[in-house]
Amino acid sequence: LAKTTQPISMDSYEGQEVNITCSHNNIATNDYITWYQQFPSQGPRFIIQGYKTKVTNEVASLFIPADRKSSTLSLPRVSLSDTAVYYCLVMQKTGFQKLVFGTGTRLLVSP
């Protein structure tokens, strides 16, 4: 499984765009990049997944360069409720596999 590296923590203010970068140098051809969000006292929640270029949903955007050795999760105009831990995972899209979480990035959004 490809190892991921992401910043331990980030601070932001309400209304700003937040970009969290994850490096995964050893990503395999059939691996996808998946991001989870975890609020205090809750389990992680899937937010977005992508293979290459750009993916956007109602929560976030995911940017993946051509070499796929890194990815950036973009949260537009964050609010206080976006304060959470964000995990970057590299995994195959189908078939049984356990989710391998790193330590994640703790995002703190202040007023």
Add this chain to the structure above:
Amino acid sequence: GAGVSQSPRYKVAKRGQDVALRCDPISGHVSLFWYQQALGQGPEFLTYFQNEAQLDKSGLPSDRFFAERPEGSVSTLKIQRTQQEDSAVYLCASSLVPDSPYEQYFGPGTRLTVT
């Protein structure tokens, strides 16, 4: 609809006691996972069930940990002779089909404190 539920939400055990943690997955979900999350760390895989079959228990840290899902729905994680290093949040997740590994829905977890 109802999500994954876990009980109890908090459990305090004295060292050496046995504990049982329950997970009620989303109805109809075939796959069920248990994870352990230490303070400040990401969740770590413990074990996986597909229906009642335990297909992977490679993450269970010792033979004091035991999980079951006898009827393919509710699951119980049992820890015998608890130790202080067992203190963590135990998360359960379920998914509808085995082939969508990222679509795991997590419960709120049970926080176990061993004193």
